[in-house]
Every structure is written in structure tokens, then in C-alpha cells.
Amino acid sequence: MVRSRMSITPTGQYTDEELLHLVRSEHSQRAIDLLFRRHVHKVLGLCISYLKNPEDGEDAAMEIFENLCANIASYEIQKFEPWLFFVTRNHCLKILRRKLKHRKEDLTEINPDFFVEINEDEDHYLDAQVEQLSDAIDQLREEQRKCIVLFFLEQRSYKEIADLTDFPLSQVKSNIQNGKRNLRNALINAT
């Protein structure tokens, strides 16, 4: 059961579910504050891991918390942390999908079926592909990963990537080519 608002257990800490109960039963904004701030670092880390860029990760985390602050009481949540994980994951995958659509042709080199036309209700299929691609990018060697992230997620040209990374243009091209090949192999192995 939920403890009285002023009482503290020997461990001194409310569980997530107790805080959620305070949110629902007493509309406690302080409980929302405590609950969310307890998980900020994990949400931020997860966003950065999907979006591969700290600034985009921060923006995504802000959006998630802004949305949740307004709507948290309306969701049916059994276990807060797994639920928050899926909310964060889905938000990031949505952003990733949007970014990757700018490189549709290059993505079909990695996986010809990547952006096959699918129904809205089959988005989970695309999400799984995007997540696999994201995981595969994480596994690339650093120089390939840097170039692939700039190319696919930030839509940079080869020249811009060379300027940003200090790699010669020829190396940028080879990093991207090799990166694509490694991504293709990783996706084949994952399926």
C-alpha cells in the first residue's frame, strides 16, 4: 500500500508504483517530478543510443517528458520502468524512421526490403528493422560508425563528413562503403 505522504520507510524511498499511485490518487505534481527525475538519465541514455547524437537525444528526452507530464495520469501503467522503456524506444524509433527516409536508396543497398510499402498497422515490422539497424551501427568500428551516422542520420554529404571528421575524402567513401557492407552482413545474421 501507499505510505502516508509524510512518512518515510527505513530505506527512505518511494517505489515508482507508489509515486504513480500518488499521481493518480492525489494528482501530486511533486510525485511526477520525483518519478520522472529518477529516470531522466536512463531515458537520455536510451535516446542517445538510438539517435547516436547527444543533442538529438536531449531533444527527444525533452519531448518524451513534456508529453508525459501532461498525460501521465491517463495511462494504464502496471510497471513504470518497462513502460517508460517502451515509450522512449517507440519515440526514438519514430524519429529514426523519419531520418532514415532521407537515405532510402542507400538503405536499400543494405536491405532491399527496408522501406517496402507497408500498412500503418505494420509499423512494428519497420520498427524491428530500424532497431536492428541501430544496433548494427553500434557494432561498427569507430571510424565507420562516425561516417555512417553522419551520412544516414544527419544526411551529411561526403565532403561535409570529411570536414567534420578530418578523414580524407577517399577514406570517408571507403568507410561508408565498408560500413554499409558490414551493416548488410549484420542484418542478415540478425534475421
Place this chain on the structure above:
Amino acid sequence: MKKKGTPANLSREAWLKAARQKSQVQEDVPSDEFSRRALAGLQYTKSEPELRQSLQRIDKRIQELTHTRRSALRYPRNFWIGVAAAVILLASSAVIVFSLRTDSSRQLFAEHFEPLPNSLSAISRGGSSSAGDLRSEGLQAYENEAYREAAHWFEQYLEQEPADDSLRLYHGVTLLALGRTEEAISSLQESLEGLRHADFRSAAHWYLAMAMLRLKEPTQAAEQLEILIRENPTNRFYPPRARNLLAQLRP
């Protein structure tokens, strides 16, 4: 699979520590996917201070959002008074609630902060005699409440003996006494990475909570107090004070 040294649940401090020591990210892999991926994200970050700032910006945004809603709940609108009056009432109440809250954090700091009594020997456990002199000078100045001077000696000493975490704790308290709050937080957090003695750890969490209050961050102050109670429940000094302070900070 859970490996040796795996944190059961990834705390903010553990995450930031992993950001400082990126080599350890691969070794301490938590079992839950959320924590594991949150750690994996660190490979795309630049530095721990930048991440800390990023966390603070998000914290601040959450605080702003919940404050706004709190003041709105406290002052329900009344149709009969009219929309204009409600807007004025809401705007002024938000200002009052915010200022009361921030003032109360500062007030709590003023009520609860007092420097940690010196329990360290002036003689260092090792190191060179010149380092020992710096330590002695620093502790003497600390006892005399000459904090500016103490900070000067402590900083010189810690450059030579960076592993003396108990002295680093006193350095953090000294900085806090001087009003150098953000530096104090950094020093106290660093001391916690090496401190093993439970009572020293409790002191570090207590003064981190004080620092958070001074920064008007009551939620983070409460987190430090909760850790303090959890880590050292049998200590007779800090946990009762922490519970008392938490009761004043609770929703």
C-alpha cells in the same frame, strides 16, 4: 547475462561515472535492457560535464512543467469571477508558489548546513612530507574556519595526493562553505567514488544534499538523502537528520 560488478539498477551517479570512465562501460553490463542501452548511448557522448548539463536542463524542464501544473491545481478557476481575474490570480499564484519553494530550499540549507567537524588526523597516511604539510595547513585553516585558505591548501595537496578521498570530502565541504556550490558537488561526488567508510559516505551524501538545496534542487537533495538512509541505516547521526529533512521536502 549479468556480469561481475553489475549494478542492480543503473543510478544516475553510476551512469555519469560510466561516462567519466568509458572503458568500464563494456565491463559492467546491467541485466536489464533499459540500463544496458542507456550505457551503450555513452559511446556517442562527448564528456561527463556536458551530459550532466544535459540532465540538468531536462530536470529543469520537468520542474517547470510540474510547477506550472501545481500552481494551476492549487488555484481552481472560477467562472463567476471571470476569465481575466482567474488569469491574474493564476499568474500571481505561480510566482508566489515558485518563490516560496525556492526560498524554502535556501532556508533549509541555512537551517541545516554546518561544516563537518574535523575528524582527520593532520598527519597524512603516506605521501611526501611536503604533501603532509599542505594537508596539515589545510586542516588547521579548516578548523579555524578560514575556508578560503583551507581550500587553497587542500587543492595543492590533492594535486599531489588525488586518492585521499576523505580529505576530498572536506575539500567539498569547504567549497560549499565558500558558496562554490557546483565545484563542491563535483568534489563530493568524486570523493564518493573512493570513500569506503560508511560514515564518511553518509557525510558526503549529506553535504551533496545541502549543495542541491543551495542550488534550489530539492528533488535531487531528496535523492541524496534517500541514498544516505539506504546505505547507512544504523548510523545514529545522519539518518535521523536525513529523515527529518526529507519530511520537509516530501510532496
